[in-house]
Structure formats: C-alpha cells, structure tokens
Amino acid sequence: MRRLISILSLAALWQLGAAWAQLVPPNEMGVTWGHVHLNAPPELRNKETKSWLALxxxxxxxxxxxxxxxxxxxxxxxxxxxxxxxxxxxEGSVVDHVAFKVPNLEASMAKWKAANWGLKEHPSTRPGQGFLTTPAGVKVEILEDKTLQVPIAFDHVHFYVPESGLKEMENYYSKMFGAKPVTGESNTYSLPGGKLVFSKSSTPTVPPTGRALDHIGFEIAGSHTGLETFSKALEAKGVKFRSTYRKSELGNARPMDPFGVMTELTHGLNGYADFKHIEEAISPCENRSAKCW
Structure with a gap:
C-alpha cells in the first residue's frame, strides 16, 4: 500500500496527455513497438521513476x-x-541500451543535470550523441534530431551479439515481425515507432531477463483474435516461447529470440495511457471481474 501511495503522489505531478502516449499504427504484419520492461530494486524504484520523468x-x-x-x-x-x-x-546484456532523440542535445543534457535525479552522464566521442545511466543501471543513448517537433521521442533499442549472430538476429526480427532494413544505416531495422540496431560484441553478452532492462515488447493488432493468431503463426515457424498465448485484457505471449531476449506480445497497451483499465493480476479471461478486450 505504501508503494502505491508513493506512485500516486508522483501521478499528481505528471499528468499524461492522451496524444503523447499513442503508439504508432502497426505494419502490414500487425506489429508496432509496444514497451520496454524495466526493473529496479525496491530502494531505487522511486528514484528510477523520477529519472525517467526527468528525461x-x-x-x-x-x-x-x-x-x-x-x-x-x-x-x-x-x-x-x-x-x-x-x-x-x-550494459553487458544482449539488450545494451535504449535510445531517445531530442531536438537540442546540449540543452537537454544541461536540464537533466540540473534536475539532479540520479541520471549519470557519460562522455561520447560522436557529435550529437550522449549517454546516461539511470539509478538502476539502464544505459540510455541520447541523439540530437533538430527536426524533432516534441521534446523527446523513442529512437531505438540496441542489441549486442557475436558477429556470427548478427545476420541471425536481423533475419529473426525481419521474418517474424516485419522489421525492415533502414537505408544508409548498417545493421539497423525499423518497426513502426522505432528501430532495432544490431552490433557485434567483442565480449560475450547475456540474456537481459532479471536485469535493469528486462525485455522488450511489441503490440499486435486485432485484440484477442489478432494476438492469438499471430502467436500461433510464430509457433508454427518454430519460434521458442517462454510462455505461449494467454487470454487476458492486456494479452500475453512471450517468444524468445535466438539470443535469449524475451519479446512480450501484447494488445491494448495504449490502455496504460488512455484511461482504460487493462491490468488486473494476469489471469485467464474467464476468471476476470471486468470484461476482457
């Protein structure tokens, strides 16, 4: 209860505008970027939350x-x-960092430093690029895009795997989710909402589950029917699952990529930001008090 009260006190300070939170419409396979799941130990959760709000x-x-x-x-x-x-x-996992873009890098970095909410700045050797680390240890890349019309927006998630695994990862996200290569950017693929960047790692990396950046998530079009059909199609293609499709208001299926990254598939994720109640404890739809989607 104390934890929820603390969260609610933050809600009084940051009111979400509905247009801000809309996910991008899906591609022809019915896929769009949905979420990135983060973890923080209890003693850092409020500070971690505030650091993302500061961003x-x-x-x-x-x-x-x-x-x-x-x-x-x-x-x-x-x-x-x-x-x-x-x-x-x-850092050190397959999902090394998440990246955002801002219209003015220098001004943004100065503002975040002044906020003093636990974001640690790290030097970059490339103009228009900066790095931060959150209190729980999530590495964040910041890129400057002077054409951006909002203060900050999602850009990409960056994967690190052995050089021999680059093509396997690119093929997986391309064939299974419809990610498309980005012209002029090597080892970079796009999905509606953002990109996936793949780089070779000179040292072994580990699956991210249980770390500060735990997994990524895609939103699947078509409510229950769309998500169930999509999940079964992945199974038929030989994709391994941590957990197969379960009917719930948010939807839930968890395929694993070739290097152990869980990609949680959902529907209705916009409900986290447009006043629709979508998450009771995950349980079969038939046992819910509220009507499922």
Whole structure:
C-alpha cells in the first residue's frame, strides 16, 4: 500500500496527455513497438521513476502494484514493482541500451543535470550523441534530431551479439515481425515507432531477463483474435516461447529470440495511457471481474 501511495503522489505531478502516449499504427504484419520492461530494486524504484520523468516521460493513468507505466512518443516503459533484486544493469546484456532523440542535445543534457535525479552522464566521442545511466543501471543513448517537433521521442533499442549472430538476429526480427532494413544505416531495422540496431560484441553478452532492462515488447493488432493468431503463426515457424498465448485484457505471449531476449506480445497497451483499465493480476479471461478486450 505504501508503494502505491508513493506512485500516486508522483501521478499528481505528471499528468499524461492522451496524444503523447499513442503508439504508432502497426505494419502490414500487425506489429508496432509496444514497451520496454524495466526493473529496479525496491530502494531505487522511486528514484528510477523520477529519472525517467526527468528525461521527459509522463506517467500513464493506470498505476498498479505490478507496473508503473511511463510513456514517451512511440513507446511505453513499464517499471516493474515486484522484483526484489536485479542481477545487473543493461550494459553487458544482449539488450545494451535504449535510445531517445531530442531536438537540442546540449540543452537537454544541461536540464537533466540540473534536475539532479540520479541520471549519470557519460562522455561520447560522436557529435550529437550522449549517454546516461539511470539509478538502476539502464544505459540510455541520447541523439540530437533538430527536426524533432516534441521534446523527446523513442529512437531505438540496441542489441549486442557475436558477429556470427548478427545476420541471425536481423533475419529473426525481419521474418517474424516485419522489421525492415533502414537505408544508409548498417545493421539497423525499423518497426513502426522505432528501430532495432544490431552490433557485434567483442565480449560475450547475456540474456537481459532479471536485469535493469528486462525485455522488450511489441503490440499486435486485432485484440484477442489478432494476438492469438499471430502467436500461433510464430509457433508454427518454430519460434521458442517462454510462455505461449494467454487470454487476458492486456494479452500475453512471450517468444524468445535466438539470443535469449524475451519479446512480450501484447494488445491494448495504449490502455496504460488512455484511461482504460487493462491490468488486473494476469489471469485467464474467464476468471476476470471486468470484461476482457
């Protein structure tokens, strides 16, 4: 209860605008970027939440004891509330960092530093690029885009795998989810809402589950029917699942990519930010008190 009261006190400070949180319409396969799931130990959760709000994220309206939703244009961050400890930051895992773009890098960095909410700045050797680390250890890349019409927006998630695995990862996200190569950007693929960037790692990386950046998520069009059909199609293609499709208001299926990254598939994720109650404890739809989607 104390945890929820603390979360609600933050909600009074950051009111979410509905247009801000809309996910991008899906591609021809019915896929769009949905969420990135974060973890923080109990003693850092409030500070971690505040650090993402300092960056420009805004709290979703459906605050629960399971996840705190923080919305940016193109993506929703879900900060889990049930992890008692984490095994490490994002650096060193297959999902090394998440990236955002801003119209003025220098001004943004100065503002975040002045906020003094636990974001640690790291030097970059490339103009128009900066790096930060959140209190829980999520590495964040910041890129300057002078044409951007909003203060901050999601850009990409960056994967690191052995050089021999680059093509396998690119093929997986392309064939299974419809990601398309970005012209002029090597090893970069796009999905509606943002990009997936793949780089070779000179040292072994580990799956991110249980770390500060736990997994990524895609939103699937078509409510229950669309998500169930899509999940079964992945199974038929030989994709391995941590958990197969379960009918619930948010929807839930968890395929694993070739290097152990869980990609949670959902429907109705916009409900975290447009006043629709979508998350009771995940349970079969038939057992719910509220009508499922």
């Amino acid at each position: 420009g994220g805004q709290l979703g309206n459906n605050l629960t004891e399971h996840n705190v939703p923080i919305a940016f244009p193109g993506i929703v961050l879900l900060l889990g509330q049930n992890q008692s400890e984490i095994s490490g930051g994002s």
